[in-house]
Amino acid sequence: VHSESRLRVRYKETDQMGIAHHANYIVWFEIGRTDLCRATGFPYNEIEQRGFILVVTDVQCRYRIPFRYDDEVVIRTRVHELGSRAIRFAYDLCDASETLHATGMTSHVWLDEKTRKPVRADADVMRAFAPWVSALSRDA
Amino acid sequence: VHSESRLRVRYKETDQMGIAHHANYIVWFEIGRTDLCRATGFPYNEIEQRGFILVVTDVQCRYRIPFRYDDEVVIRTRVHELGSRAIRFAYDLCDASETLHATGMTSHVWLDEKTRKPVRADADVMRAFAPWVSALSRDA
Amino acid sequence: VHSESRLRVRYKETDQMGIAHHANYIVWFEIGRTDLCRATGFPYNEIEQRGFILVVTDVQCRYRIPFRYDDEVVIRTRVHELGSRAIRFAYDLCDASETLHATGMTSHVWLDEKTRKPVRADADVMRAFAPWVSALSRDA
Amino acid sequence: VHSESRLRVRYKETDQMGIAHHANYIVWFEIGRTDLCRATGFPYNEIEQRGFILVVTDVQCRYRIPFRYDDEVVIRTRVHELGSRAIRFAYDLCDASETLHATGMTSHVWLDEKTRKPVRADADVMRAFAPWVSALSRDA
DSSP states (O other), X not given: OOEEEEEEOOGGGBOTTSSBOTHHHHHXXXXXXXXXHHHXXXXXXXXXXXXXXXXXXXEEEEEOSOOOTTOEEEEEEEEEEEOSSXXXXXXXXXXXXXXXXXXXEEEEEEEETTTOOBOOOOXXXXXXXXXXXXXXXXXX | OOEEEEEEOOGGGBOTTSSBOTHHHHHHHHHHHHHHHHHHTOOHHXXXXXXEEEXXXXXXXXXXXXXXXXXXXXXXXXXXXXXXXXXXXXXXXXXXXXXXXXXXXXXXXEEETXXXXXXXXXXXXXXXXXXXBOOOOTTO | OOEEEEEEOOGGGBOTTSSBOTHHHHHHHHHHHHHHHHHHTOOHHHHHHTTEEEEEEEEEEEEOSOOOTTOEEEEEEEEEEEOSSEEEEEEEEEOTTOOEEEEEXXXXXXXXXXXXXXXXXXXXXXXXXXXXXXXXXXXX | OOEEEEEEOOGGGBOTTSSBOTHHHHXXXXXXXXXXXXXXXXXXXXXXXXXXXXXXXXXXXXXXXXXOTTOEEXXXXXXXXXXXXXXXXXXXXXXXXXXXXXXXEEEEEEEETTTOOBOOOOHHHHHHHGGGBOOOOTTO
8 A cells, every 4th residue: 555646857856967866855755745645534734734743753765776857756655654653654766667766764753733742643643544554665 | 235145055956957056046045135134133033033024025036157066155135125014135146256146136025924914024123124225236 | 828737835845934935936937847848849858968958047936925835836837038049938826726826937048068158049949939939928 | 083064054944844844954964975075185076077976875864853944053974984886974963052953874886977887986085085984973
């Protein structure tokens, strides 16, 4: 179970090596998360409106094959681990022909938007995310 | 009267033409504004803490000579027009040897941070900015 | 005659005012140009492969209504002026319900990719762009 | 042995949570590398001019305490592992009062700029980097 997002590499995202700069992959992961949240029925906007923010505590990315300007990037996003206090997402970045270009993982904790203290996730959000847990990566 | 900021072009800011991407200049202008605010005695942070935000209504930039990776960029920022409701800043971007690479202008209005409605600038802020008005550009 | 592009505001594109940062509009204009080039039959990639680069000499943007995280942005891109040495594009940024949020203009010159000197545009490119000239803006 | 870089969080680098967006840390690491290269006597520019590029194969970042707009960020960069084919850098991000906000690691391989194939590092570059190897992190 994963959600899928598609985008094209922006000219602004290239660097003088002629490839997409590696920091953009972290932004693409976030687009994957946004689309996965929407797919669960809880757009991330709504989560913030309920008074929760999902802050990043860890990011990892492994780069295999570069993307170039105007290449199509297919983002596959999964919930890798789901706890009431923390959540991990996993990502595969492929091209239009299914070749894997990069993989990644991000870890997050729930904070109360006002106090910025760790809290347990909203029960509705937990229920919505549960069916999306999928520990098996394409690499497994 | 102008404030001066210095930075170096980041690798991330280059594109596949091998030059600093033009959208970064708009970000560099903002760094110039931040430093000019600090120089007036009103760091922009403090302005927001007083309940005001300064939103951008217009941006212009003229590009003459590109900057490259690791080049030093010297940002000269002036208050071009100061009204109680609106303010315009002007910018020169030079290199370390005083060659002019780009010029720009941004227009802003004051909004109440809560209501997001236009308001008159805080009187203390107006007093602090007044000595920095300087319509004469280097180009003039 | 305009080309149309659609994207959603990325979380990364928001700032602490809670709106899309104004520098992103310049990047969105570039996405509009990329899509307009593709629509003419000359993907910008191909233009660069023919040894031409289209550098930005001027940028203007007028901001009316902010965009927020996850808002849909509709980019309408037109060729405003087409010369053999220079080209201007005009942009309208709307939301999904056709409300105009911002307008912009960018000016460009053709450079030889090797020498970085101004050149006349490739004749095939000129022919492809000609039908897309459309001086009438929505604002007109 | 580490090199030190200082910058202030740009307004553009904040997001609607009111903190510096996590993807910027990856860009700040790159600024650390640029400054470490300069400190070794081999500005990264010169490395590319010798026909080598240093591509990123892995990125990791652990986030502890957020940075906010206009905060000073102190970047400490070390060579964590130095091989003739690969190199790893480690980073600490502190504030002006030495509090640790984030740590990170990036892995890289040397490529021939023309062929984009893996190569051994230039011998001069290896000699310049050798004294900067420092496996001991502040966390150790």
